[in-house]
Amino acid sequence: MRIWVPRDSAAKALGADAVAEAVAVEAAARGLDVQIVRNGTRGMIWLEPLVEVEQDGVRIGYGPVSPGDVPALLDGKMRSLGPVEDLDWMQRQDRLTFARVGVIDPLDLADYEAHGGLAGLRRAIAMTGAEIVAEVTGSGLRGRGGAGFPTGIKWNTVLNAEADRKYIVCNADEGDSGTFADRMIMEGDPFCLIEGMAIAGLGVGATRGYVYLRSEYPDAIAVMQAALRVARGAGVLGPDVLGSGTAFDMEIRVGAGAYVCGEETSLLNSMEGKRGVVRAKPPLPALEGFLGKPTVVNNVLSLATVPVIFEKGAAHYAGFGLGRSKGTMPIQIAGNVKRGGLFETGFGMPLGDLVNEVAGGTATGRPVKAVQVGGPLGAYFHPDQFDTPFGYEAFDRAGGLIGHAGVVVFDDSADLLKMARFAMEFCAVESCGKCTPCRIGAVRGVETIDRIAQGDADAIALLADLCETMKDGSLCALGGFTPFPVMSALERFPDDFGRQREAAE
Amino acid sequence: MPNPMPAPTEEEIRDIVAGQLHLEGPLLPILHAVQRSFGHVPQAALGVIAEALNITRAEVHGVMSFYHDFREVPAGRHVVRICRAEACQAMGADALAARTLEKLGTAWHGTTANGAVTVEPVYCLGLCACGPAAMVDNRVVGHVDDAKMDTLLSEAGA
Numbered sequence: 001m002r003i004w005v006p007r008d009s010a011a012k013a014l015g016a017d018a019v020a021e022a023v024a025v026e027a028a029a030r031g032l033d034v035q036i037v038r039n040g041t042r043g044m045i046w047l048e049p050l051v052e053v054e055q056d057g058v059r060i061g062y063g064p065v066s067p068g069d070v071p072a073l074l075d076g077k078m079r080s081l082g083p084v085e086d087l088d089w090m091q092r093q094d095r096l097t098f099a100r101v102g103v104i105d106p107l108d109l110a111d112y113e114a115h116g117g118l119a120g121l122r123r124a125i126a127m128t129g130a131e132i133v134a135e136v137t138g139s140g141l142r143g144r145g146g147a148g149f150p151t152g153i154k155w156n157t158v159l160n161a162e163a164d165r166k167y168i169v170c171n172a173d174e175g176d177s178g179t180f181a182d183r184m185i186m187e188g189d190p191f192c193l194i195e196g197m198a199i200a201g202l203g204v205g206a207t208r209g210y211v212y213l214r215s216e217y218p219d220a221i222a223v224m225q226a227a228l229r230v231a232r233g234a235g236v237l238g239p240d241v242l243g244s245g246t247a248f249d250m251e252i253r254v255g256a257g258a259y260v261c262g263e264e265t266s267l268l269n270s271m272e273g274k275r276g277v278v279r280a281k282p283p284l285p286a287l288e289g290f291l292g293k294p295t296v297v298n299n300v301l302s303l304a305t306v307p308v309i310f311e312k313g314a315a316h317y318a319g320f321g322l323g324r325s326k327g328t329m330p331i332q333i334a335g336n337v338k339r340g341g342l343f344e345t346g347f348g349m350p351l352g353d354l355v356n357e358v359a360g361g362t363a364t365g366r367p368v369k370a371v372q373v374g375g376p377l378g379a380y381f382h383p384d385q386f387d388t389p390f391g392y393e394a395f396d397r398a399g400g401l402i403g404h405a406g407v408v409v410f411d412d413s414a415d416l417l418k419m420a421r422f423a424m425e426f427c428a429v430e431s432c433g434k435c436t437p438c439r440i441g442a443v444r445g446v447e448t449i450d451r452i453a454q455g456d457a458d459a460i461a462l463l464a465d466l467c468e469t470m471k472d473g474s475l476c477a478l479g480g481f482t483p484f485p486v487m488s489a490l491e492r493f494p495d496d497f498g499r500q501r502e503a504a505e
Numbered sequence: 506m507p508n509p510m511p512a513p514t515e516e517e518i519r520d521i522v523a524g525q526l527h528l529e530g531p532l533l534p535i536l537h538a539v540q541r542s543f544g545h546v547p548q549a550a551l552g553v554i555a556e557a558l559n560i561t562r563a564e565v566h567g568v569m570s571f572y573h574d575f576r577e578v579p580a581g582r583h584v585v586r587i588c589r590a591e592a593c594q595a596m597g598a599d600a601l602a603a604r605t606l607e608k609l610g611t612a613w614h615g616t617t618a619n620g621a622v623t624v625e626p627v628y629c630l631g632l633c634a635c636g637p638a639a640m641v642d643n644r645v646v647g648h649v650d651d652a653k654m655d656t657l658l659s660e661a662g663a
Binding site: 009010012013014045046048174175176177178179180182183215216217218219220253254255256257258259270271272273274275276277290291332333334335336337340341363372376406408409410411414419422426429430432 | 529530531532533534536537558567568571572573574575590591592593594595596627628629630631632633634635636638640643644645646647648
C-alpha cells in the first residue's frame with residue numbers, strides 16, 4: 001500500500017514530518033506493508049498535512065492530519081475527503097505547469113518520466129535552435145516573474161547573439177510576499193525546472209545554467225541539489241544531454257537575503273560576486289549578461305512551463321488564457337483566507353471569484369477589506385474592483401499589476417495607512433542604493449506617511465509627488481513600483497488616511 | 506554570549522577559500538562557506554579573500570555588508586526568523602513579533618542574554634498560505650501563535 005505524505009515546506013511547517021514518522025511507526029506496529037512517498041504539495045495548504053492513501057488505484061485524501069490521527073487513518077476510521085483529484089479545488093484548475101506537483105515523488109526520475117517528463121526535452125533535441133525558440137514564441141509564454149516580457153523574444157535575442165559562451169540563468173529569488181509557486185515547483189517537481197533549462201540551453205546555444213536560489217528556502221535548495229545529482233547520473237545533464245551530442249550542465253547559487261537580487265541585473269551582479277546593485281539597461285542581459293556573455297534570465301515558472309509547451313505543443317498552451325495573456329497562471333492565494341494555496345488556471349478569472357469562491361473569503365470570517373496582488377510592489381485592490389479579470393493588460397488598466405500572481409487578502413481589521421508605511425519601510429530596507437529617489441525617497445516616504453498619520457493633511461500632496469519622483473526616477477521595479485501599494489492604499493482607502501485628522505479636529 | 510567557537514586560523518580560512526575558487530563568480534559561495542564553518546565572517550577572512558580574488562579588502566567588505574545574511578559577529582546558538590511580510594501581517598504577524606521581542610527582552614537582530622537565541626526579521630519564507638510563519642535555524646513553522654512560539658523558544662533554550 002502506498003501512502004503519500006508531502007515534503008513541501010508548507011506541509012512540513014504544519015507538521016508533515018511528524019505525521020510521516022507516525023505513519024511509519026503505526027504501520028510497522030500493525031504489520032502493514034506500507035510504502036511512504038514524500039511528494040510535493042497539491043497546493044491545498046489549508047488541508048496540509050494532506051495524506052493520501054492508495055485504494056484500488058485511486059488516491060484518497062485525508063487532512064489536515066495530525067500524528068494523533070494516524071492510528072485511525074490506518075485502521076480506516078478517519079473520515080476521508082474522497083479522491084483528491086475529484087476535489088472541487090483540483091477540478092476547477094487547468095494544471096499545466098503544476099501537473100506533476102503533489103502527484104509524483106520529486107526525486108524519482110522514473111516517476112517523472114511516467115507522468116510526461118522528458119518528452120518535451122526529447123522533442124526539442126530533434127529540433128534546431130531556431131525551431132525551439134519559435135515554439136516558445138508561438139506558445140505566447142510571457143515572463144512569469146512579473147514583467148510579463150515575451151519569453152520567445154528574449155530567447156531569440158540570445159540565439160542570435162554571437163559569443164563563445166552563453167548562459168541560462170534561472171531567477172529563483174522569489175521574494176514577493178504572497179508567492180510560493182517557485183518554491184512549490186522546486187520542492188515538488190525539480191526535474192521540470194531542470195528540463196526547462198536544458199531546453200532553453202539547446203534553444204539558444206548555451207551550455208551552462210545557474211539557478212539563483214534564495215537562502216530563505218533551505219528545503220528547496222536541498223531538493224534541487226539532490227535533483228541535479230540524479231539528473232547528472234541519468235545523463236539528462238552533462239556533456240551529452242540524453243544522447244543529443246550537446247552539452248548542458250547547471251549549478252545552484254544561493255542568494256544572501258537581498259530582495260533586490262530578484263531584479264535580473266542585480267541578480268547577475270550578485271552572481272558575479274558583486275554588491276547586488278541594479279545595472280542600467282542597455283546593454284540587455286540577453287546580449288551582455290552573466291560575466292558579460294549573452295544570458296537568458298527567466299523566472300522559475302517561465303522555465304518550468306517550457307517542458308509542457310514542448311510536450312503538448314505551443315498551440316495547446318496558447319489555447320488557454322485571455323487575449324494577449326496566453327496560457328495558464330499559477331495563482332497563489334495567501335494571507336487571511338479560508339482556503340489558501342496554489343490555483344493554476346487560464347488567465348481571465350475575475351479577482352472577486354478567486355477571493356470569494358476559490359479562497360472562500362477570510363480565515364477570520366470578517367469582511368474582505370483589501371487584496372494586494374503581485375507582492376510588496378503590487379497595488380491594493382478594493383472589493384469594488386473585484387470584477388477585474390486576472391491578466392496582464394486588465395490589471396494594468398485597473399492601476400495594478402499581477403507580478404508573480406500572489407494574491408494576499410486582508411480583512412477589515414487591516415489599516416491601509418500602516419500597509420503603505422510598510423511598503424516604504426520595506427523599500428528603504430531593501431533598496432540597493434543606486435537610485436536616489438528609491439534610496440532616499442523611501443526613507444522620506446516613511447516620514448511623510450507618519451506626518452499624515454499625525455493629521456498633517458498637507459503631507460498627502462507631498463506623498464503623491466514623492467511617489468511620482470520614485471516612479472520616474474528609479475531604474476528598477478523596487479523604487480519604481482513601491483508607489484503602487486502606497487498610492488493605491490491612499491486613493492482607494494482614504495478613510496485610513498483621514499481618520500486621525502478627523503479625530504483631531 | 507556568542508557561540509564558543511575558537512577563532513579560525515588564516516590557514517583554515519585559506520583552505521575554505523581555495524575550495525571555491527574554481528567557480529564562476531566565487532565571492533558569494535566563499536562568504537557562505539566561511540560563515541557555514543565559523544558562524545560568521547571574521548574580519549581576518551576579508552584580507553585572505555581579497556588576496557585570493559585579487560580585489561581590495563574594501564570590495565570584499567562592500568559585498569559582505571550589502572547582504573543581510575552575512576554576519577560580522579556570531580549569532581546565538583539558534584536563530585529564530587519571524588516573517589514580517591504582508592501575507593503574514595494579514596494573519597497577525599506584527600503582534601506576534603512584538604510579543605516575542607518583548608518576551609526575549611531584545612530588539613530585532615538582538616540575542617538573548619543567555620546567548621541561546623538571535624531573533625531576526627525575514628521578508629517571506631514562502632509560507633504565505635499558513636502564516637504567521639517562522640523559521641528556527643532551518644526548520645519551518647506555520648500558523649505560529651503565542652503558544653507555538655513559546656514552545657519553539659523554550660526548545661531553543663531562550
